[in-house]
Amino acid sequence: MADDETRLVKRVQAGDLEAFGDLLDRHSSHLRAFVAMKLPVPHLIDEVAHETFVFAHRHIDDFEAGSDFGKWLRAIAFNLARKETLRHQRAAKNAEKYLDHCLIERAGSGGLSPDSPVAVYLEECLEQLPDRQRELLAHKYKLAESSREISEAFNQSEAWVRTTLCRIRSSLRSCIEAKMRDESFSGLA
Amino acid sequence: MKSEYLEALLSGELSGDETSRVEAALRRDDALREAYFDQAEMDHALRALLGGERGACGSEQFKKSVLARLRSEAAGEEHGFSRGVLTAILEERKSTPPLRWPDLLKAGVVAAAASVALTFSLQRIVFDGETGTSGERTSPGAGYLARVEASRDLVWATSSRPQHEDGWLQAGLRRIDSGFVRLAFNSGATALIEGPAAFSLESHNRLFLEEGRLTADVPPAASGFAVNTPRMNVVDIGTRFGVVVDGEGNSDLHVMEGTVEASRSSGNAVSLVVREGLAVRADDRTRTDLSPIEYAGDRFTLRIGDRARVTPRLHYTFDESSGNAILDSSGRTPLDTFLVAEGGLESSPLRAAGRTGGGLVFESGDSLETALDSSFRLAEPHTLSFWVKIAPRLGRRDTMTLARFGREGAGWEVACHFDPVTGSSGALRVSFGDGFVLGGTGLADGQWHHVAYRYLGGEGDLLGSRIHLFIDGQWEPATRWGAGTVRDGRAAVLSLGASGGGGIAGWVDEVRLYETAAPTRSVQSSAEP
Numbered sequence: 001m002a003d004d005e006t007r008l009v010k011r012v013q014a015g016d017l018e019a020f021g022d023l024l025d026r027h028s029s030h031l032r033a034f035v036a037m038k039l040p041v042p043h044l045i046d047e048v049a050h051e052t053f054v055f056a057h058r059h060i061d062d063f064e065a066g067s068d069f070g071k072w073l074r075a076i077a078f079n080l081a082r083k084e085t086l087r088h089q090r091a092a093k094n095a096e097k098y099l100d101h102c103l104i105e106r107a108g109s110g111g112l113s114p115d116s117p118v119a120v121y122l123e124e125c126l127e128q129l130p131d132r133q134r135e136l137l138a139h140k141y142k143l144a145e146s147s148r149e150i151s152e153a154f155n156q157s158e159a160w161v162r163t164t165l166c167r168i169r170s171s172l173r174s175c176i177e178a179k180m181r182d183e184s185f186s187g188l189a
Numbered sequence: 190m191k192s193e194y195l196e197a198l199l200s201g202e203l204s205g206d207e208t209s210r211v212e213a214a215l216r217r218d219d220a221l222r223e224a225y226f227d228q229a230e231m232d233h234a235l236r237a238l239l240g241g242e243r244g245a246c247g248s249e250q251f252k253k254s255v256l257a258r259l260r261s262e263a264a265g266e267e268h269g270f271s272r273g274v275l276t277a278i279l280e281e282r283k284s285t286p287p288l289r290w291p292d293l294l295k296a297g298v299v300a301a302a303a304s305v306a307l308t309f310s311l312q313r314i315v316f317d318g319e320t321g322t323s324g325e326r327t328s329p330g331a332g333y334l335a336r337v338e339a340s341r342d343l344v345w346a347t348s349s350r351p352q353h354e355d356g357w358l359q360a361g362l363r364r365i366d367s368g369f370v371r372l373a374f375n376s377g378a379t380a381l382i383e384g385p386a387a388f389s390l391e392s393h394n395r396l397f398l399e400e401g402r403l404t405a406d407v408p409p410a411a412s413g414f415a416v417n418t419p420r421m422n423v424v425d426i427g428t429r430f431g432v433v434v435d436g437e438g439n440s441d442l443h444v445m446e447g448t449v450e451a452s453r454s455s456g457n458a459v460s461l462v463v464r465e466g467l468a469v470r471a472d473d474r475t476r477t478d479l480s481p482i483e484y485a486g487d488r489f490t491l492r493i494g495d496r497a498r499v500t501p502r503l504h505y506t507f508d509e510s511s512g513n514a515i516l517d518s519s520g521r522t523p524l525d526t527f528l529v530a531e532g533g534l535e536s537s538p539l540r541a542a543g544r545t546g547g548g549l550v551f552e553s554g555d556s557l558e559t560a561l562d563s564s565f566r567l568a569e570p571h572t573l574s575f576w577v578k579i580a581p582r583l584g585r586r587d588t589m590t591l592a593r594f595g596r597e598g599a600g601w602e603v604a605c606h607f608d609p610v611t612g613s614s615g616a617l618r619v620s621f622g623d624g625f626v627l628g629g630t631g632l633a634d635g636q637w638h639h640v641a642y643r644y645l646g647g648e649g650d651l652l653g654s655r656i657h658l659f660i661d662g663q664w665e666p667a668t669r670w671g672a673g674t675v676r677d678g679r680a681a682v683l684s685l686g687a688s689g690g691g692g693i694a695g696w697v698d699e700v701r702l703y704e705t706a707a708p709t710r711s712v713q714s715s716a717e718p
Contacts, residue, residue: 017259024252029238032251036233040226045233046251047474053255099212099225106226122234141239147202162193162200169231 009065012057020057023069028053030119031073038112039081041100048084052077074114116180125175133168140165195225199232254478257459332654333357333645334390335372338379338708339494343368355570355706357645362389362399369493372396375657375664377709378407378414378425383490391417393664399438404431404445404489410662410713417454421471421479424450428465431489442479443468443486451479499711501701503559503683508546515557526559536688543698544576544637549685553589553694556686561679564704567595567621568648568677572707574641574659574715575685579605579615579633579695586610588618589694590687591640594702595680597689598622603642605632605693617642617658617665624652624673628665637698639716645706648677662716664709 005026011019032049039048055076056063063072085104112118126134139150147158154161197203198211215222240248337356346364358372365384372380376394386401395415396403407414407425414425419438423430428447434440442451444463452460453471461479463469468486469479504519517524528549529537538557541550549557565571573594586608594601599622605615606627615633619626619642632638638661645655652673658665683702686692701715 017256020259021252021256024255025248028248028251029240032237033234036237037230040230040233042233043474043480045237046478049251050255050258054258057259099215102222103226103229119234119238122238137235137239141235144240147197147200159191159193162196163191165196166192166228169228169235172235173227173231 005069006065009060009063009069012060013063013065020053020060024053027070027073030070030117031077033119033122034074034112034114035077035081037118038078039084039104041103044081044084044104048077048080051080055080070117071114074117078112078114116183118176118180121176121179122172124179125172128175129168129172133164136161136164137168192224192228195221195228198225199229250478254459332656333359333375334393335374335380336706336708337370338373338496339371341369341493343370344384355645358390360390360392362387364388365401369490371493373708373710374411374414375709376411376414377662377664377713378405378411380405380416381490381493393666398432398434398440400434400436402431402433402489404491405429406491408710408713410716411709418471420454420473422452422454422460426450426462429491431486437473439470439472441468441470441482443484443489445486445489445491453479496708496710499703499705499707502565502704503561503700503702505700506546507540507543507548507698510547511540515559522562524559524561526557528557530558538686538697541696543696544578545698548576548696548698550696551686551693553692554686554688554690556684556688556692558685559683561681561683563679565594565680565683565702566677567600567680568646568675569704570644570646570706572641572643572703572705572712573601573603573683573701574639574707574712575700576637576639576698577632577693577695578635578637579693580635581614581633582607588691589615590692591685591697592700593682593684593687595678596682597687599676599678600680601642601644603640607633616668617660619656619658620673621652621675622673623671624650624675625669625671626653626656626658626667627669628658628660629668630660630665632660637696641712641716643706643712644675648675650674659709659712659716662713 005023008019008022012023028049031052032045035048035052036045039045052073056073063069126137129137136150136154139145139153145153147161150161151158156164194203194207194211198208203211215225335358337358344366346366349363349365364387365382367384369384370382372382372390374380374390374393374396378394380396381404382388382398383402386403387399388401388403389397389399391397394411394413395417397417399419403416405414405416405425406429407427409427412425412427416423416432418432418434418440420434421432421440421442423432423442426448428449429445430447430449431443431445432440433443442449442463444465444467446465448465449463450460451463451469451471459478461469466484466486468482468484470482471479500521501519502521503517503524505515506518507515509516513528515526515528528540536555538549538551538555541548543549571594573592575592577591579589589605589607590602591605592603594603602618602620604618604620606613606618607615613627613629614631616631617628617640630638632640639659641659643657643659645657647655650672652675653667653670658667685697685700699715703711
C-alpha cells in the first residue's frame with residue numbers, strides 16, 4: 001500500500017496527472033473529514049480541501065516520496081483552514097451568519113493537529129459501534145435519508161432518530177478524543 | 190433544549206420560525222452552543238467520510254473538479270481562471286487573429302486577472318477597449334449585433350442609447366437605469382433585460398451581463414447562445430432560461446425550459462448540465478462546483494409586448510401548376526410577373542418541382558425579372574430570401590449570380606462563389622459595386638438551402654457593417670469582405686438568374702422580398718424545413 005503510494009507520488013512528480021487522480025481517490029474523503037472537523041462550515045470544507053489538493057500538486061516536488069502523504073495533505077489543509085479563519089475574521093460582514101461565524105471563530109482556536117489522522121480514528125471508532133447504530137448512520141449519511149424516512153425504516157419516532165444520532169456522534173467524538181490522547185501519550189513515551 | 194433540535198437544525202428539518210427559536214437559544218446558551226458545534230463537526234466529518242458519491246460534493250465530483258482545474262491551469266500557464274470566455278470576447282471584438290496567452294502576458298492582462306476581483310478589471314479593459322459608440326467600422330465583424338425589439342418604461346443610462354434609428358446595437362457596454370428591453374440577436378435568440386442592468390453585446394450570439402436580470406429565449410437555430418457573467422458562463426442548448434447577477438457578480442441561473450450548460454467563469458470551470466426546473470448559483474467561491482439553489486423561474490418576466498411581425502412585399506411560391514403568370518402571394522399590391530418575357534423564350538427558366546410544391550429550374554443564362562415600383566430603393570432597409578438547389582461542380586474560380594435587386598452594376602447582387610484554391614464550393618456572396626461580403630458555407634451540394642441577406646439601410650461605406658447573411662436560418666459569419674459604397678436610387682427590378690450568362694444553373698423556390706430589415710425569426714420561419 002505504502003509502496004503503491006510512493007510509486008504514485010513519483011509518477012505525479014514526473015508529470016502524470018492521472019496518478020494524481022489516484023491519490024485523490026485515496027485521500028479525498030479522509031482529507032475532507034479532517035477539514036470538516038477543523039472547519040465545519042459546509043461551503044468551506046470542499047473549498048479548503050480542493051485548494052489543498054491543488055497546492056499539493058503544485059508543490060509535489062517538495063514532497064519526499066515515501067513519507068506520509070496523508071499527513072502532508074493535512075498539514076497543508078490545516079494552514080489553509082487557518083488562513084480562511086483569519087480572512088473570515090477580517091470580513092466582518094460574514095458575522096451575519098451567526099452560527100457559521102462562531103464555527104469559524106472556534107476553528108481558529110481549536111486543538112486539532114495535522115499530525116492526528118482523525119479520519120482514520122473515525123473509521124476505527126465507527127467499526128466499534130453496534131451494528132444497529134452503524135445501520136442508522138448508513139441511512140443518514142450514505143442514503144441521505146430524512147429523519148422521517150429513517151424513523152419509518154426503524155419503526156421509531158423522529159425524535160428517537162434525532163436524539164440517537166446526536167448520541168452516536170457524541171460517542172464517536174469521545175472515541176476519537178481518546179485515541180488522540182493515547183497518541184499523545186505514546187508520543188511522550 | 191433537547192438534543193433532537195440540534196440534529197433537526199443540522200439537517201435543515203426545522204421551519205423558519207423553529208430555526209429562529211433554536212438559533213436564539215444557541216446565542217443565549219454557551220454550553221448548548223458548544224454541544225451544537227461538537228455535533229456539527231462530527232456531522233460534517235461523517236458526511237465527508239460516508240457520503241461517498243451522493244450529492245454535489247461526492248468524491249468523484251470532487252476529484253473531477255480538482256483535476257479539471259489542474260488541467261485548465263496547465264493549459265493556461267498556471268493562471269487561475271478559464272481562458273475561454275475573456276479571450277473569446279477580445280477576439281470577437283477585434284475580429285483579429287486569435288490571441289495567444291503570451292500576448293496577454295506581455296500586456297500584463299493575465300496576471301492582473303488572477304483573482305475574481307481583478308477579473309472584473311479585465312472585463313472593464315475589454316469594455317473600454319472598444320466603446321461601440323464611435324463611428325461605424327466597415328468589417329462585418331464590427332457591425333450591428335442585435336436590435337431593440339420591444340421595451341417597456343425603458344430608461345437608458347446616458348450614452349447607452351442605440352446608435353441606429355431603428356434600434357440596432359453594436360458591441361459595447363450599455364446600462365439601463367430602469368424598465369425592460371427585449372433585444373433580438375442576429376442569431377434569433379432574444380434577451381429580455383430588466384433594469385437596472387449593465388450588459389455588453391459581444392457577438393451575434395453572445396451577451397455579457399455584468400449586473401441585472403435577464404430572460405433568454407433561444408430557438409433551435411440559435412442553439413449555443415451564450416450569456417457570460419462575472420462568475421458564470423451559460424451556454425444554451427435550445428431553451429429558455431433566466432439569469433440574475435448582483436452587484437458583486439454573483440450569478441443565479443434558472444432554467445425554465447430545455448437544457449443549459451453552465452460553468453464558473455474562473456477557477457473550477459467544470460461544466461454542469463442544468464435541466465428544466467432547476468437552478469444553480471456561482472458566487473465568489475471559485476474552486477467548488479456551482480451550488481444548487483431554489484428554483485424561482487416563475488419570477489422572471491417572460492414577455493413585454495408582441496413580437497414584431499413582418500410580411501414580405503413580394504412572395505413567389507411558384508405553385509401555379511401551369512401558365513405564364515408568376516403570381517405574387519404576398520397579399521399586398523401584387524407584383525406578378527411572367528415566366529416568359531416578350532422575346533425571351535430562349536432565356537426563360539422552366540417550371541419544375543420546387544422544395545415544396547412547384548419551383549423554377551434555371552440553366553445558365555436564364556432569368557426571371559420583376560418590375561418593382563418606386564418604393565423599392567437600393568439604400569433602404571430590405572431583406573431578400575429564397576430557397577436554392579445547386580448541383581456540386583468542379584472547376585474554375587468564378588461566381589454564379591443567383592439574384593439581383595437593382596440593375597446590373599448598379600444594385601445588389603446575390604451570388605455563389607467558387608474557388609478551388611480556397612475550397613469555396615458555392616459560398617454566399619452579396620455585393621454592391623466593388624464592395625462585397627462572402628460567407629463560408631458551400632451551397633453547391635445538390636441539396637436545398639435557404640439563403641437570405643438583410644441590409645439595415647443607409648448610404649455610404651456601410652456595406653460591411655450593415656449587412657447580415659443567413660444560410661438555412663442561421664446567421665452566416667463572413668469569411669472575407671471588401672469595402673464598398675452603397676448608393677441610393679430606385680431598385681426598379683428584381684432578377685433571378687442572369688440573362689447575360691454567369692447566372693444560376695439550378696433550382697429556385699419561395700422567393701421573398703421585404704421592404705424592411707426583417708427580424709431574424711422571420712427569416713428563420715421561412716427557412717423552416
